[in-house]
Every structure is written in C-alpha cells, then in structure tokens.
Amino acid sequence: MLRRSSGGTWKGCWRGRGEARAKRVKSRYPRTNMLNRRNLLRAVIAGAVPSALVLGQDKPKRSPDVPYVPTTEAAVEAMLKLAGVKKTDVVYDLGCGDGRIVVTAAKAYGARGVGIDINPERIKEARANAKKNGVEHLVRFEENDLFEANISEATVVTLFLLSNINLKLRPKLMKDLKPGTRIVSNTFDMGDWKPEREATVGSPDDIDSYLSHHLYFWTIPAKK
Numbered sequence: 013m014l015r016r017s018s019g020g021t022w023k024g025c026w027r028g029r030g031e032a033r034a035k036r037v038k039s040r041y042p043r044t045n046m047l048n049r050r051n052l053l054r055a056v057i058a059g060a061v062p063s064a065l066v067l068g069q070d071k072p073k074r075s076p077d078v079p080y081v082p083t084t085e086a087a088v089e090a091m092l093k094l095a096g097v098k099k100t101d102v103v104y105d106l107g108c109g110d111g112r113i114v115v116t117a118a119k120a121y122g123a124r125g126v127g128i129d130i131n132p133e134r135i136k137e138a139r140a141n142a143k144k145n146g147v148e149h150l151v152r153f154e155e156n157d158l159f160e161a162n163i164s165e166a167t168v169v170t171l172f173l174l175s176n177i178n179l180k181l182r183p184k185l186m187k188d189l190k191p192g193t194r195i196v197s198n199t200f201d202m203g204d205w206k207p208e209r210e211a212t213v214g215s216p217d218d219i220d221s222y223l224s225h226h227l228y229f230w231t232i233p234a235k236k
C-alpha cells in the first residue's frame with residue numbers, strides 16, 4: 013500500500029521505501045558480498061564470465077560444431093551391433109544429444125556409458141532419458157566440449173558429427189584412446205582413414221532415415 017512520505021510527495025515516498033529496502037538488503041548481504049556481486053557484474057560486462065552462468069540460463073558455453081539431429085532408433089541398434097558392444101564395454105558418445113546411444117547400450121547390453129554434449133539442454137534431456145529407462149546406475153552425462161573431454165576410459169566411441177569435425181577429432185582419438193578401441197560413425201567418414209567395416213540401415217530414399225543410413229567402423233591401431 014502506498015503511503016505519503018513525511019515530505020508530502022509520492023516521489024519522496026518511493027525514496028523513503030528505497031532507503032528502507034537498501035538497509036534491509038545491506039543487512040542481508042554484508043559489504044563483502046555486495047562487492048563480490050558488483051565485481052561479478054563487472055566480469056560479466058567485460059566478458060570474463062558468461063552471463064548465462066550468472067543468470068542461470070541454459071546456453072552452451074560456445075556454439076556447437078554440429079546441430080542436433082538424433083540418430084534413428086534403427087541406426088542406434090545397428091551402430092551398437094557394428095561396434096560389437098558387450099557388457100564389459102564403456103561406450104562414449106561424443107555429442108550425445110538426448111543420450112539415446114549410451115542409454116540403449118546400457119539397457120540392451122548392460123554396458124557402461126558416458127555421453128558428452130556442449131549443450132546443457134541436451135544433457136538435461138539425456139539425464140531424464142536415463143532415468144526413464146532405469147539405467148542411471150550405468151551411465152553419466154557430462155556438459156563439455158568434446159574436444160576437451162577426457163575420453164581415455166572408452167572402449168567404444170560413437171559419433172554423429174560432420175566429416176570436417178571427424179577429421180579435426182581424429183588426432184585426439186589417436187592420442188587419447190587405447191589401441192583396440194572401436195569407433196563407429198553415423199553418416200560421416202574419416203577422410204583417408206579407411207573404415208574396416210561399413211553397414212547400411214533402411215533405405216537412403218527414406219526421408220526420415222537418410223541421415224542415419226550409412227555407418228562406418230574403425231579400430232584404434234597399436235601405438236607406434
């Protein structure tokens with residue numbers, strides 16, 4: 013309810029309320045906190061801290077290299093089959109989207125899995141997907157740039173990226189993965205690294221699955 017201030021103006025009334033509020037805020041947030049909050053704001057303006065973090069928004073820390081297009085369910089099954097996934101495997105999906113590949117590997121084969129995606133929205137969906145399918149104990153999802161993630165534990169890596177991103181990723185796969193680690197890519201190859209096996213799913217003319225039609229398989233060679 014508005015009250016006239018002692019000064020007799022509505023403006024004075026708001027000033028009086030503002031001062032009282034400032035006192036309440038000051039007592040709730042001691043000076044050090046106020047300073048930290050101000051510094052944080054300065055850091056955001058200077059671009060040192062992403063504003064999305066401070067505002068709690070779910071934005072990727074940088075633009076994804078590839079847009080989100082899910083692998084069809086039929087192709088997920090075919091990719092896991094092509095990789096020969098078994099219970100003892102640790103399946104990493106780099107750019108995991110809604111987590112369907114690692115969730116299916118856990119549900120169908122009892123394999124452990126890790127999904128990495130730069131988009132926090134995808135990570136939320138993937139965790140919900142794992143919960144819905146009762147495999148939370150077998151999988152985890154990490155919001156991260158796939159180029160920076162630790163992938164050394166993987167025994168199987170799945171990809172649905174782009175040819176140029178596969179090529180950019182190739183040195184990391186060679187460096188970080190153990191010899192014998194199997195790699196399966198949906199649709200996109202690895203340039204002059206010829207696949208050991210290939211498989212197809214459905215018809216290339218089917219509009220729903222033309223991007224989940226051709227699959228490639230490689231294994232990491234022995235270190236030189």
Ligand SMILES: C[S@@+](CC[C@H](N)C(=O)[O-])C[C@H]1O[C@@H](n2cnc3c(N)ncnc32)[C@H](O)[C@@H]1O
Nearest residue numbers: 076077078081082083107108109129130157158
């Ligand atoms: C084509 S979708 C594939 C999703 C899932 N792997 C599948 O097959 O259903 C590519 C995914 O990669 C993610 N992505 C793109 N660039 C990335 C990066 N640098 N690091 C991590 N994830 C990335 C996107 O957010 C998107 O979810």
